Amino acid sequence: MSLLLNRNTFGETENSGNVLSKEEANQLLGKWVPNERLRLHMLQVANLMKSWAAEKEHLDEKDQWRWEMAGLLHDADWDQWPELHCKKIIEELETRKIDPEIIHAIASHGPNHFGVEPETKMDKMLYAFDELSGLIHAYSLMRPGGYEGMELKGVKKRLKEKSFAANVSREEIQDACNRAGVPFEEIIQFIISHQGNVQL
Numbered sequence: 001m002s003l004l005l006n007r008n009t010f011g012e013t014e015n016s017g018n019v020l021s022k023e024e025a026n027q028l029l030g031k032w033v034p035n036e037r038l039r040l041h042m043l044q045v046a047n048l049m050k051s052w053a054a055e056k057e058h059l060d061e062k063d064q065w066r067w068e069m070a071g072l073l074h075d076a077d078w079d080q081w082p083e084l085h086c087k088k089i090i091e092e093l094e095t096r097k098i099d100p101e102i103i104h105a106i107a108s109h110g111p112n113h114f115g116v117e118p119e120t121k122m123d124k125m126l127y128a129f130d131e132l133s134g135l136i137h138a139y140s141l142m143r144p145g146g147y148e149g150m151e152l153k154g155v156k157k158r159l160k161e162k163s164f165a166a167n168v169s170r171e172e173i174q175d176a177c178n179r180a181g182v183p184f185e186e187i188i189q190f191i192i193s194h195q196g197n198v199q200l
């Protein structure tokens with residue numbers, strides 16, 4: 001099954017700055033993603049994107065929401081249309097005349113799957129967070145205290161175990177962090193300190 005998108009431009013430049021309201025985005029999520037585990041993953045990545053945009057990139061609230069929205073919707077079609085993953089949500093956002101940069105971030109969140117290279121910092125951070133967020137959440141579920149007291153060295157140890165989150169490619173994690181130009185320890189630490197309070 002190929003998920004290649006076979007194109008590199010998404011949306012229209014004239015729609016730059018157009019976003020969904022939070023209500024509209026949550027409505028779409030509720031309708032398209034009945035699977036609670038996946039919905040939690042989207043909320044976690046959305047929170048990481050928003051927090052990174054605010055704390056590390058010092059972006060204003062409008063841009064923070066653009067980053068958050070990309071995180072919130074990046075896997076919106078995975079649950080019900082796995083064979084159309086990425087394609088369906090992109091087309092939906094194009095129909096709704098959404099900012100092309102948000103659509104590009106979603107389209108490039110898995111360059112090895114969709115064939116679209118992450119270009120902007122928003123693209124690159126979405127790719128990196130997507131790779132690591134789920135893995136760190138899986139680790140939190142193995143720990144009696146969850147995120148409480150979790151340390152970087154614990155995550156690094158798990159990463160070295162092939163059997164842990166075996167479906168998450170260690171090469172892709174490294175590739176995503178390299179592209180983002182952020183040390184992978186910094187991204188892991190950021191996730192540890194921001195992900196514990198996100199709930200459905």
Ligand SMILES: [Fe+2]
Binds near residue numbers: 041045074075130
């Ligand atoms: Fe994801």
